Amino acid sequence: MSTMQTGGPSVTSDARTLHGGGALDMPEPDHRLDRIAEHPTFKTLVHERTRFGWILTGLMLVVYFGFIGLIAFDKALLATKVGGTASLGFYMGMFVIVFAFVLTGIYVARANTRYDRLSADLIRSLAK
Amino acid sequence: MIRLVSLLGAGLGLGPVSALAAGPDIGAVQQQATNWPAIFMFLFFVLFTLGITYRAAKGSKSAADFYAAGGGISARTNALAIAGDYMSAASFLGISGLVYSSGFDGLIYSTGFLVGWPIVLFLIAERLRNLGKFTFADVASFRLDQTSIRIISATGTLVVVAFYLIAQMVGAGKLIQLLFGLPYLYAVVIVGALMIIYVAFGGMKATTWVQVIKACLLLGGATFMAGAVLYKYGFSPEKLFATAVQTHPKGDAIMAPGGLVSNPIDSLSLGVGLMFGTAGLPHILMRFFTVSDAQAARKSVFYATGLIGYFYILTFIIGFGGIALLMSDPSYFKLGTDGTTYDKIKDMIGGTNMVAVNLANAVGGPYFLGFISAVAFATILAVVAGLTLAGASAISHDLYAQVFARGRTTEQAEVNLSKASAVGIGIVAIYLGYVFENQNVAFMVGLAFSVAASCNFPVLAMSILWRGTTTWGALIGGLVGLVAAVVMVVLSDAVWVKTFGHPVALFPYANPALFSMPLAFLTIWAVSKIDRTRRGDRERAAFDAQFVRSETGIGASGAHAH
Numbered sequence A: 001m002s003t004m005q006t007g008g009p010s011v012t013s014d015a016r017t018l019h020g021g022g023a024l025d026m027p028e029p030d031h032r033l034d035r036i037a038e039h040p041t042f043k044t045l046v047h048e049r050t051r052f053g054w055i056l057t058g059l060m061l062v063v064y065f066g067f068i069g070l071i072a073f074d075k076a077l078l079a080t081k082v083g084g085t086a087s088l089g090f091y092m093g094m095f096v097i098v099f100a101f102v103l104t105g106i107y108v109a110r111a112n113t114r115y116d117r118l119s120a121d122l123i124r125s126l127a128k
Numbered sequence B: 001m002i003r004l005v006s007l008l009g010a011g012l013g014l015g016p017v018s019a020l021a022a023g024p025d026i027g028a029v030q031q032q033a034t035n036w037p038a039i040f041m042f043l044f045f046v047l048f049t050l051g052i053t054y055r056a057a058k059g060s061k062s063a064a065d066f067y068a069a070g071g072g073i074s075a076r077t078n079a080l081a082i083a084g085d086y087m088s089a090a091s092f093l094g095i096s097g098l099v100y101s102s103g104f105d106g107l108i109y110s111t112g113f114l115v116g117w118p119i120v121l122f123l124i125a126e127r128l129r130n131l132g133k134f135t136f137a138d139v140a141s142f143r144l145d146q147t148s149i150r151i152i153s154a155t156g157t158l159v160v161v162a163f164y165l166i167a168q169m170v171g172a173g174k175l176i177q178l179l180f181g182l183p184y185l186y187a188v189v190i191v192g193a194l195m196i197i198y199v200a201f202g203g204m205k206a207t208t209w210v211q212v213i214k215a216c217l218l219l220g221g222a223t224f225m226a227g228a229v230l231y232k233y234g235f236s237p238e239k240l241f242a243t244a245v246q247t248h249p250k251g252d253a254i255m256a257p258g259g260l261v262s263n264p265i266d267s268l269s270l271g272v273g274l275m276f277g278t279a280g281l282p283h284i285l286m287r288f289f290t291v292s293d294a295q296a297a298r299k300s301v302f303y304a305t306g307l308i309g310y311f312y313i314l315t316f317i318i319g320f321g322g323i324a325l326l327m328s329d330p331s332y333f334k335l336g337t338d339g340t341t342y343d344k345i346k347d348m349i350g351g352t353n354m355v356a357v358n359l360a361n362a363v364g365g366p367y368f369l370g371f372i373s374a375v376a377f378a379t380i381l382a383v384v385a386g387l388t389l390a391g392a393s394a395i396s397h398d399l400y401a402q403v404f405a406r407g408r409t410t411e412q413a414e415v416n417l418s419k420a421s422a423v424g425i426g427i428v429a430i431y432l433g434y435v436f437e438n439q440n441v442a443f444m445v446g447l448a449f450s451v452a453a454s455c456n457f458p459v460l461a462m463s464i465l466w467r468g469t470t471t472w473g474a475l476i477g478g479l480v481g482l483v484a485a486v487v488m489v490v491l492s493d494a495v496w497v498k499t500f501g502h503p504v505a506l507f508p509y510a511n512p513a514l515f516s517m518p519l520a521f522l523t524i525w526a527v528s529k530i531d532r533t534r535r536g537d538r539e540r541a542a543f544d545a546q547f548v549r550s551e552t553g554i555g556a557s558g559a560h561a562h
Helices: A002-010 A013-019 A021-025 A030-038 A040-073 A075-079 A088-127 B002-022 B036-059 B063-071 B075-086 B089-114 B116-131 B136-140 B146-179 B184-232 B237-247 B251-255 B264-278 B282-289 B294-326 B352-404 B411-435 B442-465 B471-490 B493-497 B513-530 B534-541 B543-552
Strands: none
Touching: A030 A040, A030 A088, A030 B543, A040 A075, A040 A088, A040 B089, A040 B116, A040 B264, A040 B543, A075 A088, A088 B089, A088 B116, A088 B294, A088 B543, B036 B184, B036 B352, B063 B184, B063 B282, B063 B352, B063 B411, B075 B184, B075 B282, B075 B294, B075 B352, B089 B116, B089 B146, B089 B251, B089 B264, B089 B294, B089 B352, B116 B136, B116 B264, B116 B282, B116 B294, B116 B442, B116 B543, B136 B146, B136 B282, B136 B352, B136 B442, B146 B184, B146 B282, B146 B352, B146 B411, B146 B442, B146 B471, B184 B237, B184 B294, B184 B352, B184 B411, B237 B251, B237 B294, B264 B442, B264 B513, B282 B294, B282 B352, B282 B442, B294 B352, B352 B411, B442 B471, B442 B493, B442 B513, B471 B493, B471 B513, B471 B534, B534 B543
16 A cells, blocks of 8 residues: 555656556556446446436435425425425425435445445456 | 525535524624533544544555555445545535425425435445545546646635635524534634644544544434434424414425525525536545545445435434424523513524524533534544545645645655645635634535535546646636636625615625536537647547546556555
């Protein structure tokens, strides 16, 4: 670790730009990068995770801005009573909070199993 | 509009200030009788955290120790620290006060603050950890020109830190007058001196543990209060709501959206600022470098989202508890000339920001009141320490080491400069806190969030996620976002009319993020597209190396624990 700490800041900006900081921090030459980038497991991992991340991001945006949109444009709907005193808006607000937490939970559960396994597979096959 | 700004301030870490500055009784903050139980409990907190700082200082030698706590913070601890950064005094006092005065509208802030976190997790957190070392500028400049990108990132960081810090210092001074009965200047000096000690001696390790301890105390205290409120109503929220609706002067209206977001554009802009500002706050982004790897970064966001969501539900119950339990009790109000009548909202002793504090007295007696007061002070202290560390890192790690010394410096010199910067920032903060005592600083935290959403976040997101980003694109786009956010706030009602005294605001909305953030993204995209320099080509080609590392962590800075 100490080599990296002293090595990082002392590298001049041009060298870093030319080769990419990542390449410099790694002792391996550039063809190893190509090997990873072209590796089928890497492609699967990146494709799946990126797609999943954007889908969940989209869901969060729709739910939150849907809630804000209703507050902005249809206050009467949110004032509707559900059961006793509590309004529909109150339940929707609570839903947004719980939804945000559940969504992060879904992502973490999938990342801990599927994506971490793909990463481990990738690193194992690169070590061969 | 001004109401929106001041409430934005309230939500964002500025409750006491904004309400006092914007409310009818400006300057009428009366110093209360000295509150000894609160002072003793606070002193105990200070001694305990100084002990932690001493231990952290003994173990902190390298730059990694100073900036990133040696990378040895666990996911759960980091989650508490992130949640602590978020549960500011104003989240606690400001939002419960907002719920007390307007009911449902408090939820708009709670949800807005929370929903930025899933976005951070899905798009930023793991890649940030894989690419960076100490600051988010490390990540943004990974394949781009070090000098240019660090200048724009450090500028964005320092602007955010400066506005946030001024607001917190003024808030601390006002709050301590109310809670402890100490003079304004004492409070500002105490906060400034303690944050210098935590940061300069203990670095990230001490800053993290101060935040974690405070988070536990605050969560514990708030849980007790919400539990006590629900206990009085047989653990039936329905009964609590029914009592609140009967007691509140606005009646049933508190269960529905009110006047907070009368203008749809402003409400959307507020939402954008809250959501994406979170993803660009430098003191929060730094926390992702304190954990060992991307998995830990991922788990910290999950736990933190849970803790923050739980906390906001508590503040909602506390606000409603305040309505149900305090509004009918004249002892919490300044009585009118006839000695019996009072306005249930305007006349609360200390203003509506004191709802949680007064409720602490109502459900737990004077010692619990002292405890909550001490926790509120500790909260400000922990947040300003984090801000100071982020500012000091931008000066030493980004500006000094990479821009001025061009990488030709030693680790020790960099850390020493960082410590000196922390002292400098602390002194400047004390001075500014003193100067701004009677100024309206309500817009400053809103401005900090807008700059974070319009400069830091676009530069970071585009450099990580889009191959086409070049140095020119990121530099000019970040600058445009920064200037646009600042100019729009200056031309808005809060500054142009309220501070400069012009008759009409030139920018019609309170919050610029809806306009300034897309403008920054668009500029980065457009300038990168027309960038035909050879450096630009090299930078696009270097994306592959960055991409592999950001997605896999191969070659990432590992844990630096010794």
